[in-house]
Amino acid sequence: MSEPDHIALAGKKAKGKRPAYFEDPAVDRLLSIVMALAGEVAVNRERLDSLERLLDAKGTVSRADLEGYKPDADAGYERGLMHREYIARILRGVQQDMEALDEIEPPIETVSAELRDS
Template sequence: MADVKQVDVKLPRVSKGKRSRFFDDPATDQIMTFLLELMAEVSALRERQDTIERLLEEKGSITRADIEAYQPSAAVEAERAAWNNGFIRRVMRFHDPD
């Protein structure tokens, strides 16, 4: 397998343009934005925790470099995706039709 060069991408820190509005009350939009951003952070933390747990189980001791270099297998990615989908469904109260 060929080595893949990792490139750092710099994203702007500030959004341009007007904030999207979906609800009549801007406070509702603000709450929804807060909720979605918090969900994204929880999901990212859960993924990092999963990485740490897997590496500790495999190696017993790890470094930050080990965490940053971790490449999950397709099976691990699928497991994480399933957790994330369940998380979104629980928080947003999406239910499968009966």
Template sequence: MSTQSIDPVKLAGAKSKGKRPWFLEDTDVERLMNITHALVQEVAVIRERMDTIERLLERDGKVTKESIEAYKPARFEADERGLLMQEYIARVFRIMQQDVEAASMPDEASSAEVAEEFAQTD
């Protein structure tokens, strides 16, 4: 198949048959969450490719598309990438983790409440 016959918009719009299932009450929130997840995934891919480019430059001093596609990280490199990816995902979704932690500490004051308390003291 030639690249001229590929329609990226049509491919991006491909979906399973049937109605789309909704999991959240607010479909707008779910749409935003899906967009966010897609962006997070794209950035993760870019980060991994950038890591590949940096490693190839360090090792060989040059990079080609073929060398990027053929690159297979050594075990220690894959472990480093895995840790970096875990840290990235934790930063992106830290608000969710903070909500879980806050639910386990219902009596803890919010930052707004603490600020208001300091503002009221003379």
């Protein structure tokens, strides 16, 4: 069986329309690139975690050991925390902007009461 062409698969066009989050399509493309890079870094962090755990356990590691490593429940939990913290750091600016919007806009109850009373 032949090896798949990973470059061709990575460049394959997705079905449907590309989502637009910003007025400038260049900003959407930049966001897409940044999020793809963030995903690659996350994968590398998991691989590094696997490597460190195997080295701690065995003192030496083969490629087969690394490829075959399956994290236990504790490692999975720690990785879940690691990913949440990582994502929070990456999206911190977005979160701060959303929190700032919440501070500016009146609560829905206030708007509802004003509309009801007018």
